[in-house]
Amino acid sequence: MQNKRSMMLKIASKTAMVFMCAFLLAATSGCSSARSDLRATGGVYDPLEPMNRGVFAFNNALDRAVIEPVARVYNFLTPDFFRAGVQNFMRNLRAPLVVANNILQGDVKGAGVATARFVMNTVGGIGGLFDFAAAHGLPYEPEDFGQTLAVWGFGEGFYLVLPVLGPSSLRDSAGLAVDTLADPVRLYAFNRNEEWIYYTRGAVEGLDNRARMVGAVNDMRRNSLDYYAAVRSAYTQKRRSLVRDTNPEAPKAKAVQYYDEGWE
Amino acid sequence: MTTFSLTRRVMMLGMAFAMLMPAAAMAQKKTDPAVAFVQKMGDAALTELTDKGLKGAEREKRVRDLLRKNFDVQTIGRAALGTHWRSATEAQRKEYLSLFEDMIVRTYAQRFGEYTGQQFKVNSSKPTTNARDTIVSSQVIQQGGPPLLIEWRVRNNDGQYKVIDVFIENISMMITQRSDFDAVIQRNGIDGLLDSLRKRQK
Numbered sequence: 001m002q003n004k005r006s007m008m009l010k011i012a013s014k015t016a017m018v019f020m021c022a023f024l025l026a027a028t029s030g031c032s033s034a035r036s037d038l039r040a041t042g043g044v045y046d047p048l049e050p051m052n053r054g055v056f057a058f059n060n061a062l063d064r065a066v067i068e069p070v071a072r073v074y075n076f077l078t079p080d081f082f083r084a085g086v087q088n089f090m091r092n093l094r095a096p097l098v099v100a101n102n103i104l105q106g107d108v109k110g111a112g113v114a115t116a117r118f119v120m121n122t123v124g125g126i127g128g129l130f131d132f133a134a135a136h137g138l139p140y141e142p143e144d145f146g147q148t149l150a151v152w153g154f155g156e157g158f159y160l161v162l163p164v165l166g167p168s169s170l171r172d173s174a175g176l177a178v179d180t181l182a183d184p185v186r187l188y189a190f191n192r193n194e195e196w197i198y199y200t201r202g203a204v205e206g207l208d209n210r211a212r213m214v215g216a217v218n219d220m221r222r223n224s225l226d227y228y229a230a231v232r233s234a235y236t237q238k239r240r241s242l243v244r245d246t247n248p249e250a251p252k253a254k255a256v257q258y259y260d261e262g263w264e
Numbered sequence: 265m266t267t268f269s270l271t272r273r274v275m276m277l278g279m280a281f282a283m284l285m286p287a288a289a290m291a292q293k294k295t296d297p298a299v300a301f302v303q304k305m306g307d308a309a310l311t312e313l314t315d316k317g318l319k320g321a322e323r324e325k326r327v328r329d330l331l332r333k334n335f336d337v338q339t340i341g342r343a344a345l346g347t348h349w350r351s352a353t354e355a356q357r358k359e360y361l362s363l364f365e366d367m368i369v370r371t372y373a374q375r376f377g378e379y380t381g382q383q384f385k386v387n388s389s390k391p392t393t394n395a396r397d398t399i400v401s402s403q404v405i406q407q408g409g410p411p412l413l414i415e416w417r418v419r420n421n422d423g424q425y426k427v428i429d430v431f432i433e434n435i436s437m438m439i440t441q442r443s444d445f446d447a448v449i450q451r452n453g454i455d456g457l458l459d460s461l462r463k464r465q466k
Contacts, residue, residue: 044443079408080407223371224444225445225447226448228447229443229447229448230440230444233442233444
């Protein structure tokens with residue numbers, strides 16, 4: 001009985017994966033017909049803009065009411081070294097995913113660095129609390145499955161604002177789903193029926209990320225006329241730069257044409 | 265001397281070159297005028313703008329002077345308007361450029377007003393596809409956090425250097441502004457943009 005159920009689940013999840021891939025392929029290749037819209041959105045394809053703006057407004061309200069105040073209190077109450085320790089620990093927990101994505105991208109050197117970092121920081125950095133490896137010339141390089149998909153030739157698809165999680169794209173959301181499924185912390189917590197570990201980790205990671213961006217977010221809110229459009233542009237530029245760093249040769253054609261319009 | 269074999273001589277020559285190369289590269293980095301320009305601008309900004317006792321209006325005046333001296337505001341403003349520059353009337357263009365400059369002045373005056381002892385370090389430069397432009401890379405070193413990567417796209421106009429774009433952690437301020445302005449123009453037209461910019465002045 002148990003066996004049959006797990007079998008069914010496996011088939012169901014495989015089918016879901018196939019559908020997702022097909023959808024992703026169709027969506028990321030099909031957007032070329034709508035390229036004329038690109039100029040209208042500052043180089044970002046955003047056919048779901050009305051819905052995205054709604055989710056963005058919701059996220060923004062939630063952020064102002066709860067998340068930002070909590071992040072400010074956290075920044076105020078904790079010393080710098082404590083927050084650095086939290087970030088190092090959180091990054092170390094994700095290191096296996098970074099290694100896996102480096103391998104999937106065919107980046108042997110990156111995989112080696114990420115593995116060395118994981119070992120050094122877990123052992124020498126006391127369970128990852130200190131970034132011992134960065135002090136020895138092996139700095140942190142973020143890699144996720146969204147970037148891996150980009151290396152494999154998938155386009156961004158379209159811009160997507162996720163509830164609570166914020167700016168993303170079709171490709172990056174699919175990447176996030178895969179990273180979440182493969183996340184060792186999640187697998188460990190769910191196998192032991194200790195889901196709280198997973199949710200606590202998520203909350204702390206979110207708080208750590210948000211607390212680091214208090215200044216930048218404020219600056220953007222103050223200095224943009226259309227906050228949604230400014231964030232959309234900034235997010236997309238940042239992701240493109242991460243993909244370019246990962247594989248500088250691949251998406252040259254997609255590299256932003258900076259001074260194409262109104263430029264001498 | 266004559267006992268040295270040819271391979272040995274070649275090897276020694278190679279080694280001599282290998283030792284000279286980094287020195288040559290460093291010397292070139294030091295003398296890159298674009299790098300020197302950014303360093304000088306950063307130093308001037310830190311000495312002139314970070315004084316806590318500075319009054320708001322005085323700080324804005326100093327920011328404006330530094331901005332006009334070091335940034336090609338007209339070129340940046342034009343680029344930030346994108347294709348809409350072409351459809352704008354002469355009067356709209358003129359008002360837009362003046363409002364655009366005011367906005368940048370306010371933004372930077374605010375940022376420098378919140379200065380808390382960060383250090384500015386200029387690192388290296390790299391060429392772009394445009395022969396006149398160089399990207400100068402720098403870092404803002406802050407306490408209790410990783411350094412912030414800031415790159416300056418510097419244009420050489422017959423030996424006179426001006427910043428034409430600033431990238432903060434790989435995000436171009438000009439492109440972000442262009443998307444921002446474009447969203448406003450899509451809804452409310454160029455007059456709508458000018459209106460929004462005017463409201464920001466209060």
